[in-house]
Amino acid sequence: MSDEASVSTSAPSEGLAIKTDVERVGSVKQQLSRLAKVSLQALFPDEIEPLIAVCQAKFGDYQCNNAMGLWSQLKGKTTEFKNPNSIGQAISKNLPQSEIIESTSVAGPGFVNINLSNKWIAKNIHNMLVNGIEQWAPVLSVTRAVVDFSSPNIAKEMHVGHLRSTIIGDTLARMLEFSNVEVLRRNHVGDWGTQFGMLIEYLFDQFPNWEEAGDQAIGDLQAFYKASKKKFDDDSAFRTRAQQAVVKLQGGEDRYRHAWQNICEISRKEFDLVYSRLQVQLEEKGESFYNPYIPRALEEFRKQGLIKESEGAQVVEVEGYGIPLIVIKRDGGYNYASTDLAALWYRLNEEKAQWIIYVTDVGQQQHFDMFFTAARLVGWLPDPSKNTYPKASHVGFGLVLGQDGKRFRTRSSEVVRLVELLDEAKQRCKAELIKRLEDNGKIVDWTDDQLESTAEAIGYGAVKYADLKNNRLTNYTFSFDQMLNDKGNTAVYLLYAHARICSIIKKSGKDVEELKKLGTIVLEHPDERALGLHLIQFAEVVEEACSNLLPNVLCEYLYKLSEMFTGFYTSCQVIGSPEEASRLLLCEATAVVMRKCFHLLGITPVYRI
Numbered sequence: 145m146s147d148e149a150s151v152s153t154s155a156p157s158e159g160l161a162i163k164t165d166v167e168r169v170g171s172v173k174q175q176l177s178r179l180a181k182v183s184l185q186a187l188f189p190d191e192i193e194p195l196i197a198v199c200q201a202k203f204g205d206y207q208c209n210n211a212m213g214l215w216s217q218l219k220g221k222t223t224e225f226k227n228p229n230s231i232g233q234a235i236s237k238n239l240p241q242s243e244i245i246e247s248t249s250v251a252g253p254g255f256v257n258i259n260l261s262n263k264w265i266a267k268n269i270h271n272m273l274v275n276g277i278e279q280w281a282p283v284l285s286v287t288r289a290v291v292d293f294s295s296p297n298i299a300k301e302m303h304v305g306h307l308r309s310t311i312i313g314d315t316l317a318r319m320l321e322f323s324n325v326e327v328l329r330r331n332h333v334g335d336w337g338t339q340f341g342m343l344i345e346y347l348f349d350q351f352p353n354w355e356e357a358g359d360q361a362i363g364d365l366q367a368f369y370k371a372s373k374k375k376f377d378d379d380s381a382f383r384t385r386a387q388q389a390v391v392k393l394q395g396g397e398d399r400y401r402h403a404w405q406n407i408c409e410i411s412r413k414e415f416d417l418v419y420s421r422l423q424v425q426l427e428e429k430g431e432s433f434y435n436p437y438i439p440r441a442l443e444e445f446r447k448q449g450l451i452k453e454s455e456g457a458q459v460v461e462v463e464g465y466g467i468p469l470i471v472i473k474r475d476g477g478y479n480y481a482s483t484d485l486a487a488l489w490y491r492l493n494e495e496k497a498q499w500i501i502y503v504t505d506v507g508q509q510q511h512f513d514m515f516f517t518a519a520r521l522v523g524w525l526p527d528p529s530k531n532t533y534p535k536a537s538h539v540g541f542g543l544v545l546g547q548d549g550k551r552f553r554t555r556s557s558e559v560v561r562l563v564e565l566l567d568e569a570k571q572r573c574k575a576e577l578i579k580r581l582e583d584n585g586k587i588v589d590w591t592d593d594q595l596e597s598t599a600e601a602i603g604y605g606a607v608k609y610a611d612l613k614n615n616r617l618t619n620y621t622f623s624f625d626q627m628l629n630d631k632g633n634t635a636v637y638l639l640y641a642h643a644r645i646c647s648i649i650k651k652s653g654k655d656v657e658e659l660k661k662l663g664t665i666v667l668e669h670p671d672e673r674a675l676g677l678h679l680i681q682f683a684e685v686v687e688e689a690c691s692n693l694l695p696n697v698l699c700e701y702l703y704k705l706s707e708m709f710t711g712f713y714t715s716c717q718v719i720g721s722p723e724e725a726s727r728l729l730l731c732e733a734t735a736v737v738m739r740k741c742f743h744l745l746g747i748t749p750v751y752r753i
C-alpha cells in the first residue's frame with residue numbers, strides 16, 4: 145500500500161517543499177470559510193473572519209455563525225439590518241455560487257445552516273481515492289516546526305513519562321508532517337548534568353582500564369548509576385573529585401570527554417531499543433549541544449538589563465511565580481533553564497523554526513511558562529495574545545498510573561523497563577492471535593514472520609492508542625487487559641475493523657483500481673451519506689488536532705469512523721447489490737482514511753486477522 149506520506153526529517157532546506165501536484169484546497173471548513181468570506185466582504189467594509197462550525201443539530205452540515213456578533217457590533221448604528229436574522233439572510237444570499245453547497249437556511253438569530261451537496265461529497269471522496277489522501281491534508285499557516293519530544297536523560301532510566309512523550313510527540317510530528325509542515329524532530333536528551341562527574345569518576349575508580357573493556361566495563365548503566373550515586377552520597381572525598389570532574393569535562397579535557405561519550409553511547413543504544421520498536425524517528429541534539437550558545441543567549445538578556453543577582457545566583461525576574469528564573473547557579477554553572485533559553489535561541493535563529501513544541505509531563509509546566517515569559521521579555525517571542533509566529537507551546541501530559549491508582553511501577557516497585565513493557569504487549573498479542581487462529585482453523589495460513597509482525601503491529605499499536613485516545617492532560621491507567629481488548633475503543637478493535645473492510649473488498653473479487661477508474665460514488669442511503677460526510681471531515685480533524693496539539697481528537701474521529709462504517713454496512717448491502725461499485729469505493733475510502741489515521745498515530749495497520 146502506498147498511502148504513506150513521504151516524511152522528511154532531513155535538515156531544513158530553503159523554503160518549504162509543498163507538493164505542487166496536489167491542489168491544496170484545505171478542509172471543508174476552510175473551503176466554506178472562503179465562500180463565507182466573499183459574502184461578508186460584499187456586506188461589510190471591515191475584514192471579518194468567518195466563523196464556520198460543524199452543525200450540532202439536524203439543521204444542516206455546517207453553519208456560519210457571524211450574524212450575532214456582527215449585530216452587536218452594529219447596534220446603535222443605522223444600517224439596513226433590522227435584526228441578527230436579517231444579517232444571516234444577507235450572508236446566505238451573498239454566498240457565491242458553488243458546487244459545494246446544496247442549500248442553506250437561516251435559523252433564529254441568524255445562524256446560516258449549510259447543507260453540503262451529496263454529489264460534491266461523493267466527488268470529493270472519489271478524487272481522494274484517485275489522487276491520494278495527501279489531497280486531504282489541511283493547510284496550516286506554519287511552515288517549519290520543532291517538536292522536542294522523548295528527551296530522556298543519559299544514564300538514568302527512560303521511564304513511562306518518556307514513553308508518553310515519545311508517543312505523543314511522534315504523533316504530533318506525523319500530523320504536522322502530513323500537513324506539509326517541515327518538522328525538526330528533536331531529542332533533547334539530558335546529557336550535560338552534574339551526574340556525569342560522578343559517573344566518570346566512578347568509572348575511572350572501578351575500571352582504570354575501562355577503555356579496553358568498552359561497554360563491558362559499565363555493563364548495566366542503571367545499576368552503575370545507582371552504585372556511583374551511593375558512593376557520591378556516602379564518600380565526601382569522592383564527591384569532591386566528582387565535582388572537579390564536571391569542571392574538567394565541561395572544560396573539554398580529553399579523557400573526560402571520551403568517557404562521557406562512551407556513557408552516552410551506551411544510553412543511546414538503550415533508547416534505540418525503544419525507538420526501533422515504536423518506529424519513532426528522532427534526531428538527537430542533547431543539552432550539551434546548546435552549551436556553547438548559552439553565553440550569547442544570556443548576553444541578550446544582560447544587554448537589556450534583564451539579569452539580576454539574587455542570593456548569589458543570576459536570575460531573570462518573571463512576574464507571577466513568586467520565584468525568579470535562575471539562569472546561572474550560585475556555583476557559576478548553567479542549568480536546565482539556561483540550556484532551554486539557548487536551545488530556543490538556536491531554534492529560532494539558526495533553525496528558523498516558527499513553532500517550537502515541547503512534549504513533557506505537566507509537572508514541568510511552570511518551567512516552560514517561566515522560560516517562555518523570559519523569552520518574551522527579551523523579545524524573542526511575541527505576545528501570545530497576538531497569535532502570531534514564532535510561537536512556543538508546552539504540550540503537557542498526565543501521569544501513567546498502575547491498576548492501584550498509584551504511579552505505574554513493577555510489582556517489586558521498580559521503575560518499569562520500557563523495552564520489557566513493549567515486549568510484553570507484543571507477546572500477549574501473539575498468544576491471543578495464535579489462539580484465535582487455532583480456534584478458527586486458520587493458523588496453517590500464517591508463517592511465523594507474519595504472526596510476529598502482526599503481533600508487533602497490534603501490541604505496540606495498542607500501547608500507543610491507549611495513551612493517545614485520552615485527553616493528554618489526564619492521568620491514564622496502564623492496563624494490558626483493557627488496551628488489548630478487541631471490543632471498545634482500542635487499537636485492537638480498530639485494527640480488526642480495518643482488516644474486516646479489507647476482506648470485504650477482497651471477497652467481492654473486484655479490482656479496486658478498475659472501480660476507481662470506472663465507478664462513481666452515489667450517496668443515497670442516509671447511512672451512506674453520514675459515512676461520506678464523516679470521511680470528508682478528515683482534513684479539519686487533523687487541522688484541529690494540530691492547532692490544539694491534541695492527538696485524542698484524531699482518535700475520536702477514527703473510532704467514530706469505524707462506528708459509522710458499521711452503521712453503513714449494517715443497513716447497506718455491499719456485495720451483490722446494484723450499488724456494489726459505489727459501495728465498494730466507500731469501503732475503500734474508509735480503509736484509506738483509517739490507514740492514514742493509523743499512520744498519523746504511529747500505528748502499523750494490519751490487513752488480515
Ligand code: ARG
Pocket residue numbers: 292294295296297332333334484487502503504
Ligand atoms: N530531559 C528532560 C526530562 O527527562 C526533558 C527535556 C524536555 N525538553 C526540554 N527542552 N526541556 O524531564
